Amino acid sequence: xxxxxxxxxxRGRLSRFARRYPVAVAAAAFxxxxxxxxLFAPWIAPYDPLANDYLSMFSPPGPKHWLGxxxxxxxxxxxxxxGSRTALLVGLSSSVIxxxxxxxxxxxSAYFGGTVDLVIQRVTDILVxxxxxxxxxxxxxxxxxxxxxxxxxxxxxxxxxxxxxxRSSALxxxxxxxxxxxxxxxxxxxxxxxRHMLPNVMAPYLVMLTAFLGQAIxxxxxxxxxxxxxxxxxxxWGLMLSGAAVDFVQKAPWMAVxxxxxxxxxxxxxxxxxxxxxxxxxxKLRV
Amino acid sequence: xxxxxxxxxxxxxxxxxxxxxxxxGTVGNSxxxxxxxxxxxxxxxxSAEPPSFDGHxxxxxxxxxxxxxxxxxxxxxxxxxxPKVVPDxxxxxxxxxxxxxxxxxxxxxxxxxxxxxxTSRDVxxxxxxxxxxxxxxxxxxxxxxxxxxxxxxxxxxxxxxRLKWPSATFLExxxxxxxxxxxxxxxxxxxxxxxxxxxxxxxxxxxxxVRGSHWEGVRFENYWKPGRPYLDGxxxxxxxxxxxxxxxxxxxxxxxxxRGFAPAQRDEVVQFLxxxxxxxxxxxxxxxxxxxxxxxxxFDDFRVRRALTLAIDRWGGSRALSQITFMGPxxxxxxxxxPFATPEAELTKLAxxxxxxxxxxxxxxxxLREAGVPEGFEFTVKNRNVPMPYIxxxxxLVDQWRQIGxxxxxxxxxxxxxxxxxRAGNFDVGVDFTxxxxxxxxxxxxxxxxxxxxxxxxxxxxxxxxxGLYRQQSRERNLQRRLQVVRxxxxxxxxxxxxxxxxxxxQRIVPHWKRLxxxxxxxxxxxxxxxxxxxxx
Numbered sequence: 001x002x003x004x005x006x007x008x009x010x011r012g013r014l015s016r017f018a019r020r021y022p023v024a025v026a027a028a029a030f031x032x033x034x035x036x037x038x039l040f041a042p043w044i045a046p047y048d049p050l051a052n053d054y055l056s057m058f059s060p061p062g063p064k065h066w067l068g069x070x071x072x073x074x075x076x077x078x079x080x081x082x083g084s085r086t087a088l089l090v091g092l093s094s095s096v097i098x099x100x101x102x103x104x105x106x107x108x109s110a111y112f113g114g115t116v117d118l119v120i121q122r123v124t125d126i127l128v129x130x131x132x133x134x135x136x137x138x139x140x141x142x143x144x145x146x147x148x149x150x151x152x153x154x155x156x157x158x159x160x161x162x163x164x165x166x167r168s169s170a171l172x173x174x175x176x177x178x179x180x181x182x183x184x185x186x187x188x189x190x191x192x193x194x195r196h197m198l199p200n201v202m203a204p205y206l207v208m209l210t211a212f213l214g215q216a217i218x219x220x221x222x223x224x225x226x227x228x229x230x231x232x233x234x235x236x237w238g239l240m241l242s243g244a245a246v247d248f249v250q251k252a253p254w255m256a257v258x259x260x261x262x263x264x265x266x267x268x269x270x271x272x273x274x275x276x277x278x279x280x281x282x283x284k285l286r287v
Numbered sequence: 288x289x290x291x292x293x294x295x296x297x298x299x300x301x302x303x304x305x306x307x308x309x310x311x312g313t314v315g316n317s318x319x320x321x322x323x324x325x326x327x328x329x330x331x332x333x334s335a336e337p338p339s340f341d342g343h344x345x346x347x348x349x350x351x352x353x354x355x356x357x358x359x360x361x362x363x364x365x366x367x368x369x370p371k372v373v374p375d376x377x378x379x380x381x382x383x384x385x386x387x388x389x390x391x392x393x394x395x396x397x398x399x400x401x402x403x404x405x406t407s408r409d410v411x412x413x414x415x416x417x418x419x420x421x422x423x424x425x426x427x428x429x430x431x432x433x434x435x436x437x438x439x440x441x442x443x444x445x446x447x448x449r450l451k452w453p454s455a456t457f458l459e460x461x462x463x464x465x466x467x468x469x470x471x472x473x474x475x476x477x478x479x480x481x482x483x484x485x486x487x488x489x490x491x492x493x494x495x496x497v498r499g500s501h502w503e504g505v506r507f508e509n510y511w512k513p514g515r516p517y518l519d520g521x522x523x524x525x526x527x528x529x530x531x532x533x534x535x536x537x538x539x540x541x542x543x544x545x546r547g548f549a550p551a552q553r554d555e556v557v558q559f560l561x562x563x564x565x566x567x568x569x570x571x572x573x574x575x576x577x578x579x580x581x582x583x584x585x586f587d588d589f590r591v592r593r594a595l596t597l598a599i600d601r602w603g604g605s606r607a608l609s610q611i612t613f614m615g616p617x618x619x620x621x622x623x624x625x626p627f628a629t630p631e632a633e634l635t636k637l638a639x640x641x642x643x644x645x646x647x648x649x650x651x652x653x654x655l656r657e658a659g660v661p662e663g664f665e666f667t668v669k670n671r672n673v674p675m676p677y678i679x680x681x682x683x684l685v686d687q688w689r690q691i692g693x694x695x696x697x698x699x700x701x702x703x704x705x706x707x708x709x710r711a712g713n714f715d716v717g718v719d720f721t722x723x724x725x726x727x728x729x730x731x732x733x734x735x736x737x738x739x740x741x742x743x744x745x746x747x748x749x750x751x752x753x754x755g756l757y758r759q760q761s762r763e764r765n766l767q768r769r770l771q772v773v774r775x776x777x778x779x780x781x782x783x784x785x786x787x788x789x790x791x792x793x794q795r796i797v798p799h800w801k802r803l804x805x806x807x808x809x810x811x812x813x814x815x816x817x818x819x820x821x822x823x824x
Contacts, residue, residue, distance in 0.1 A: 052682070072683075231699045232678055232682050232699070234697075246528070247530050247533075247552070248551060
């Protein structure tokens with residue numbers, strides 16, 4: 001009874017969050033809309049995103065093509081809708097993989113300490129010293145282009161950053177009584193790490209994940225823009241911004257404006273949501 | 288009888304005028320021809336990096352534009368008068384009456400950049416490497432010299448080439464801009480040395496190559512031709528993005544991109560630079576080629592290859608792609624508009640070149656069903672990351688094949704790995720190109736003879752009938768009969784067997800700063816020759 005009374009109901013927590021962070025809610029709504037668009041793209045998109053229509057090349061935004069067409073006569077709105085799949089797929093998977101790998105390694109590093117911690121920290125220091133985009137570019141150069149390699153490259157670039165953040169939280173958890181108790185009853189190191197320590201560093205993990213999502217989408221767009229990501233004719237926002245969009249920017253500015261806007265809004269939404277989550281989950285920041 | 292005084296005066300005046308006009312060398316043109324000026328360094332754009340430094344091995348402008356200025360040829364095309372052949376390292380030559388023996392007199396006093404003297408031994412070693420390459424050495428145009436029996440160097444300044452049968456255009460073939468003359472001593476030590484090193488007799492010495500940035504050459508002060516080159520040096524800037532290329536020309540970072548611009552790029556440059564720019568245009572001995580891997584399933588089945596070519600709407604594609612790329616003319620194996628072009632009435636009879644796309648695509652679907660290829664069959668299309676015109680070409684092809692139920696995945700690679708994969712047969716379908724230096728069936732058809740005879744043929748097939756037709760047309764001296772054989776060859780390659788097939792031919796557009804002088808565009812972007820180029824004030 002006491003437990004039930006002390007825990008606020010989820011709906012109550014949500015409405016309190018919504019009242020305190022209305023911009024974050026708007027961002028979440030935008031991202032939810034994006035998710036729906038990505039999920040139901042074949043039903044929502046007005047045209048096939050890959051179909052070339054040479055009679056409609058460079059059509060400006062209008063009733064037939066709301067956001068205009070590109071140099072192959074492809075509908076930009078449809079390509080944006082399908083491109084959200086690439087953005088979210090690469091963004092979500094690389095962020096989740098990168099943050100999770102980083103979290104596990106960070107907690108393990110904190111738990112084992114000593115030489116293990118020393119080696120992991122020095123390797124992390126080396127990896128963190130490279131800017132994200134440079135590290136991701138190097139990874140893509142080694143692994144090759146394509147969606148799977150792009151995910152791997154971005155995830156590997158995120159992992160050391162996640163490791164640093166999670167390790168510092170895990171160092172505090174390491175000396176708590178429940179970890180001592182688990183050790184006393186004979187639990188093995190990996191059981192303690194996965195069952196007792198990891199769940200208790202979820203708050204920084206979630207905050208990092210949302211921050212990574214925006215960065216991952218931006219990285220994917222940057223790498224595709226540089227020709228290192230997915231290849232034409234795959235609908236991808238970064239790719240839509242490059243090539244013909246740059247070549248014909250004077251003739252058909254809408255080819256660059258709309259994908260640019262999509263990237264900006266999505267990254268902004270993830271960042272706003274991430275900030276709000278950090279504020280809501282970090283007890284030190286609560287007023 | 289005496290002339291009247293006014294008539295005498297008028298006559299004297301007319302005579303003086305005639306003398307003046309004759310002395311100026313121009314009639315009806317008051318502006319004297321600009322005198323070449325020595326000095327200055329030319330910056331130009333190259334849109335891809337050289338896969339290796341060996342001209343004998345490679346087929347791309349990415350090798351010619353930055354590296355060719357370090358070398359001489361035996362004979363070369365006149366840079367101002369295509370397709371006239373003029374001397375280069377050969378001072379002169381004679382041809383025997385039966386057309387089987389070519390005797391070249393080699394210039395004396397020609398030095399390599401390391402200071403050593405060139406002799407006929409160097410010329411023989413280079414030609415041997417091209418025509419009879421040793422084991423493990425790739426010579427891209429070997430098939431073109433099938434008629435050569437032997438190359439000999441009977442004296443230090445004489446080279447003799449004996450042919451098995453007379454070839455009307457042998458001299459032009461010999462003038463290939465890739466036939467760089469190397470040093471015999473180096474080739475003897477390591478025939479592959481030139482793949483990663485430079486040592487020639489050309490007008491410019493190698494200075495540096497910074498991968499991803501530039502290739503630089505400086506004037507060779509001991510060059511054999513008096514007064515040449517005019518330039519102090521040159522810098523080839525590697526810029527692949529068309530937008531960045533356009534910006535580089537607009538703002539004077541580079542004066543020219545010798546390969547060619549798309550119409551939109553030209554318009555942007557002209558609009559920005561106004562009368563500071565000149566635009567030279569020409570037909571182009573280049574096309575984009577679709578290469579199915581004939582050894583890989585299901586492309587080993589001719590029905591599948593034929594379905595691939597039937598699906599392509601070349602006439603519609605020509606109208607559309609010519610707006611965004613420099614691709615345009617529809618043609619068969621010979622350049623449209625060139626002396627051997629296939630007339631449209633004949634061309635449209637070939638599979639994939641007709642105008643009724645609905646019927647062609649129905650036929651393509653039937654062939655695929657018959658060959659057991661399922662709807663949605665997925666395969667990769669390997670392409671190079673040169674944006675113009677390869678990537679738009681690849682996007683176009685993917686769309687065309689989707690219309691017959693095929694799911695092509697576009698894989699884009701750097702030029703080096705792309706060529707390596709094509710050579711190794713590591714692909715399903717490749718987007719390849721043919722670019723030649725001379726309008727002649729011997730040159731254009733060499734790509735299509737059996738793979739074991741032509742290293743340029745990446746489609747991996749053997750067809751002795753085709754090889755026979757190549758030889759037959761090459762030996763035929765009657766133009767009409769030769770054309771008939773060329774058409775037979777074309778039908779077999781592009782339609783009956785559909786081993787590999789053209790997408791579209793290209794149209795050459797070269798806008799450049801007016802400061803760049805001594806340059807004339809030709810139908811081949813391989814014939815650029817910096818020896819005569821100079822910069823005005």
